[in-house]
Amino acid sequence: MTMRLDYLSIFPAYFDVLDISLLGKAAVNGLVEVHAHDLRDWTHDRHRTVDDTPCGGGAGMVMKPDPWGEAFDEIIGTEPDSSVHVIFPSPSGAPFTQSAAQELSSAVRIVFCCGRYEGIDHRVIDYARSMWTVHEVSLGDYVLNGGEVAALAITEAVVRLVPGFMGNPESLAEESFSAGQDGLLEYPLFTRPVSWRGLDVPEVLMSGHHGRIAKWRRDESVRLTCERRPDLTDSDFGVPH
Numbered sequence: 022m023t024m025r026l027d028y029l030s031i032f033p034a035y036f037d038v039l040d041i042s043l044l045g046k047a048a049v050n051g052l053v054e055v056h057a058h059d060l061r062d063w064t065h066d067r068h069r070t071v072d073d074t075p076c077g078g079g080a081g082m083v084m085k086p087d088p089w090g091e092a093f094d095e096i097i098g099t100e101p102d103s104s105v106h107v108i109f110p111s112p113s114g115a116p117f118t119q120s121a122a123q124e125l126s127s128a129v130r131i132v133f134c135c136g137r138y139e140g141i142d143h144r145v146i147d148y149a150r151s152m153w154t155v156h157e158v159s160l161g162d163y164v165l166n167g168g169e170v171a172a173l174a175i176t177e178a179v180v181r182l183v184p185g186f187m188g189n190p191e192s193l194a195e196e197s198f199s200a201g202q203d204g205l206l207e208y209p210l211f212t213r214p215v216s217w218r219g220l221d222v223p224e225v226l227m228s229g230h231h232g233r234i235a236k237w238r239r240d241e242s243v244r245l246t247c248e249r250r251p252d253l254t255d256s257d258f259g260v261p262h
């Protein structure tokens with residue numbers, strides 16, 4: 022089953038990068054197909070205007086609804102279809118999580134609507150909600166200049182979970198933020214050389230003693246999580262506060 026990804030943006034070149042690296046391979050072997058569109062193709066004035074001043078006043082400009090509506094008609098269609106997922110990155114969106122990525126990895130179609138300026142006329146989101154499955158998502162509590170970088174990050178988090186994408190599915194189970202690690206941060210990783218610039222790999226990892234290694238890794242995950250992400254430690258898991 023091929024996943025179709027569409028990107029609507031006034032900077033569609035942001036998505037040229039999707040033709041390379043792992044995502045490129047996924048596209049080549051038919052797992053995903055990627056289409057980037059320039060929102061200005063759905064404007065009709067000489068200046069290809071996509072923005073206007075905010076009703077009610079305020080700083081900056083707001084993206085007009087008209088180009089979005091016409092782009093939706095052509096790219097997605099004019100009939101409601103709940104199997105189409107439409108994503109609006111936004112600073113005021115719900116935090117994007119690994120479970121959201123997991124859910125989206127089974128979608129047949131995802132359309133990313135990348136705003137710029139101060140954002141998109143809210144009626145565009147309301148209209149989209151009446152037609153498709155809409156997700157307003159934030160990448161984190163910091164302000165980007167537009168939705169494109171967020172769309173790329175969400176794309177990578179989703180596509181790498183598509184069945185048949187990753188060569189070694191086992192590596193996905195152990196990762197941080199996935200059930201395999203009980204929601205704890207990942208332990209530190211090492212490889213050869215054993216001694217590097219006076220820094221040595223922890224001896225336990227060279228002991229070949231799998232029980233001790235597993236304990237060391239678990240202890241490191243707990244230590245790191247308590248230090249860096251107390252919000253992830255939950256008394257239900259018996260992880261000390």
Ligand SMILES: Nc1cc(-c2ccc3ccn(Cc4ccc(CN5CCCC5)cc4)c3c2)n[nH]1
Pocket residue numbers: 110111112135136137138139140141158159160161162163164165166167168171
């Ligand atoms: N996680 C995350 C996502 C984003 C993000 C996503 C899409 C867009 C589209 C435009 N912008 C720039 C932008 C938006 C809002 C303000 C805040 N203003 C205060 C009053 C009105 C608005 C400033 C600047 C985006 C930013 N940023 N961070």
